Amino acid sequence: MTNMTPLVTFKDVKKSFGAFKAVKELNLEIGRGEFVAIMGPSGCGKTTTLRMLAGLEAPSSGTITIDGQEMNDVPVHDRDTPLVWQSLALFPFLNVTENVEFGLKMRGVAPDERRTRALQWLDRMGLKGFENRRIDELSGGQRQRVALARSLVTEPQMLLLDEPLSALDAHLVIRMQGVLTKLQKELGITFVYVTHSQSEAFAMADRVVIMGQGEIAQIGKPQEIFRAPQNRFVAEFVGRNNILEGVVHGDIITIDGSDFALPGAPDGPVEIVVAADRMQIHATAPTDAAIAAEFVSEEFAGTGIICYFEGEGGEELKAQVTESQLATLQPEPGKMFWLSWAPDAAHVIAG
Amino acid sequence: MAKKTSLYEYAWRLPLILWQGLFFVGPLLLMVAMSFWLVRNYRMEPDFVFNNWDRMLSRDYFWNAYFVTFWRATLAAILASVLAFPASFALAFRASDTVRRWAVFFLIVPFFTSYLVRIYAWQVLLAESGPLNAIIGFLGLGPFTMLNSGFGAMVGYMTLVLPLVVILQTFSLAAIDKSLIEAARNLGANPRETLLRVIVPAAKVGLIIGFVFAFILSFGDFVSPFYLGGSNPPTLSILIVDTTKSGQQWPRAAVVAVMMIATLFVVAFAAVAAAYRKRS
Numbered sequence: 001m002t003n004m005t006p007l008v009t010f011k012d013v014k015k016s017f018g019a020f021k022a023v024k025e026l027n028l029e030i031g032r033g034e035f036v037a038i039m040g041p042s043g044c045g046k047t048t049t050l051r052m053l054a055g056l057e058a059p060s061s062g063t064i065t066i067d068g069q070e071m072n073d074v075p076v077h078d079r080d081t082p083l084v085w086q087s088l089a090l091f092p093f094l095n096v097t098e099n100v101e102f103g104l105k106m107r108g109v110a111p112d113e114r115r116t117r118a119l120q121w122l123d124r125m126g127l128k129g130f131e132n133r134r135i136d137e138l139s140g141g142q143r144q145r146v147a148l149a150r151s152l153v154t155e156p157q158m159l160l161l162d163e164p165l166s167a168l169d170a171h172l173v174i175r176m177q178g179v180l181t182k183l184q185k186e187l188g189i190t191f192v193y194v195t196h197s198q199s200e201a202f203a204m205a206d207r208v209v210i211m212g213q214g215e216i217a218q219i220g221k222p223q224e225i226f227r228a229p230q231n232r233f234v235a236e237f238v239g240r241n242n243i244l245e246g247v248v249h250g251d252i253i254t255i256d257g258s259d260f261a262l263p264g265a266p267d268g269p270v271e272i273v274v275a276a277d278r279m280q281i282h283a284t285a286p287t288d289a290a291i292a293a294e295f296v297s298e299e300f301a302g303t304g305i306i307c308y309f310e311g312e313g314g315e316e317l318k319a320q321v322t323e324s325q326l327a328t329l330q331p332e333p334g335k336m337f338w339l340s341w342a343p344d345a346a347h348v349i350a351g
Numbered sequence: 352m353a354k355k356t357s358l359y360e361y362a363w364r365l366p367l368i369l370w371q372g373l374f375f376v377g378p379l380l381l382m383v384a385m386s387f388w389l390v391r392n393y394r395m396e397p398d399f400v401f402n403n404w405d406r407m408l409s410r411d412y413f414w415n416a417y418f419v420t421f422w423r424a425t426l427a428a429i430l431a432s433v434l435a436f437p438a439s440f441a442l443a444f445r446a447s448d449t450v451r452r453w454a455v456f457f458l459i460v461p462f463f464t465s466y467l468v469r470i471y472a473w474q475v476l477l478a479e480s481g482p483l484n485a486i487i488g489f490l491g492l493g494p495f496t497m498l499n500s501g502f503g504a505m506v507g508y509m510t511l512v513l514p515l516v517v518i519l520q521t522f523s524l525a526a527i528d529k530s531l532i533e534a535a536r537n538l539g540a541n542p543r544e545t546l547l548r549v550i551v552p553a554a555k556v557g558l559i560i561g562f563v564f565a566f567i568l569s570f571g572d573f574v575s576p577f578y579l580g581g582s583n584p585p586t587l588s589i590l591i592v593d594t595t596k597s598g599q600q601w602p603r604a605a606v607v608a609v610m611m612i613a614t615l616f617v618v619a620f621a622a623v624a625a626a627y628r629k630r631s
Contacts, residue, residue: 056533056536056537076533077536077537077538077539077542078539079537082537083533083534085533089528089530089531089534091531091535091549091552091553092553093552093553093555094552102538102548106538106539106541106544134629150538154538154539
């Protein structure tokens with residue numbers, strides 16, 4: 001069905017701006033029809049990586065291959081890598097249809113055909129009736145869809161997106177996530193999506209690339225990144241994780257004086273990660289091992305409520321509960337609770 | 352709820368309103384009125400006759416001067432816009448911030464010196480036996496007559512308007528959202544298409560304002576067509592001077608002036624309308 005050779009290959013790609021190393025030794029393969037999210041904090045090199053793919057930045061060294069062709073010397077306008085900007089970068093001096101037609105016009109498509117194709121895409125994006133509007137007459141969500149139509153009308157084999165949803169209201173973000181995943185499935189093309197929002201990345205991507213300080217910190221499926229972060233950076237970046245330090249001795253880890261089962265871990269000091277939604281809260285000290293912690297605050301987080309605690313060593317602990325659980329627990333700042341987890345919920349951070 | 356403007360706010364606006372009223376609107380109305388006055392025995396008498404208008408608008412020398420002036424101003428505006436653009440483009444997109452800052456500073460420096468002084472300098476440079484012809488002579492060419500010609504006048508106009516046009520163009524080009532340019536390239540536009548289809552439309556307002564300034568300044572200029580153009584053919588500004596000198600014909604000169612101002616109003620209004628025109 002799909003060609004097994006990757007669509008995009010980054011090989012030893014480096015990019016420096018003066019003394020600043022934006023990207024250090026990047027090696028990455030992106031498959032055909034894959035939805036890849038590149039995620040990381042500001043300045044981690046994710047946008048630079050995307051811009052190098054589009055040809056808007058040239059790598060300082062290394063090669064980028066698209067569809068078997070080395071791209072280093074291919075100018076921007078000869079690439080088939082349409083990008084959706086964070087600012088959308090719609091042309092304010094052109095109307096909606098003219099914006100969508102732009103790419104076809106540059107490729108020399110005849111006026112009648114490009115008009116037809118532009119109108120088809122506008123229709124598909126739910127913009128029928130807005131064909132002759134000026135860009136400044138559209139809402140944020142409508143502009144977003146014009147930008148998508150403008151990039152997709154040329155039927156590219158991949159679409160690059162640079163934080164396209166970051167300027168939208170929360171309810172629109174969820175809707176646009178639906179639009180994007182549906183589009184990607186229908187078109188079967190590769191999406192490379194740069195974001196700092198893990199909810200966007202985890203909701204849409206087949207594979208997530210976490211970058212930090214110009215390097216890939218971890219590549220994996222959203223579940224893997226969330227449940228099994230490979231290092232402290234990823235664990236912290238993903239949030240909603242408890243990072244606990246302890247000492248392992250014979251499949252037992254001792255944290256704050258309590259012994260928890262941790263099968264298969266090497267002896268010595270380690271860090272483990274327990275996801276907030278795997279943390280159990282007890283109002284009274286359980287018979288099994290548990291960490292005593294003081295309730296600090298709660299936060300509504302879409303799918304549930306995150307309770308924040310402070311352990312005896314001053315460490316921050318998080319546990320996700322439902323609203324009814326919260327009602328039963330009746331937490332108040334300063335109240336003591338006990339936190340525990342099932343042995344399979346703990347994941348040892350490598351290194 | 353309409354906010355009442357306080358006396359305090361009016362007090363700050365008043366100086367400008369008074370100034371414009373006393374020294375722009377007032378003289379303008381006086382000049383329009385004067386164009387209907389009569390001159391008897393070399394003295395003006397207030398009246399309301401169309402003699403001056405009739406006389407000026409039916410004479411070929413007026414219309415010749417009018418078209419020469421209009422054509423030269425148009426040519427100067429086109430020439431200045433075209434000559435300025437590559438420099439403005441380089442300053443806006445290629446130069447570093449430091450270079451751009453210095454360049455803008457050096458573009459302001461010419462205004463330190465009186466325009467008249469700069470034109471005298473050109474008289475020396477462009478003279479038949481001047482340094483420019485000496486250099487050309489080394490190459491075995493010339494000498495060329497550059498003074499007292501259309502070419503001379505055009506050099507003068509460029510001296511007057513080029514720095515300003517470069518500044519206006521540079522600011523409008525530098526203000527373009529860079530992602531628009533990248534988006535054009537990303538969508539398959541080569542550098543030339545990007546320039547014509549995105550950069551020029553996006554900087555349209557500044558480019559048109561630069562053109563209009565060049566037109567207005569050249570259209571009304573007296574110094575260049577007189578000292579470098581040799582008054583031949585006369586422009587409207589020269590015509591005004593000649594008319595006032597010959598027989599104190601201030602009312603006829605007023606006709607010429609009113610025609611000039613009317614032309615500039617039309618051109619400036621049309622240009623600003625075109626610059627800010629929103630497409631639907």
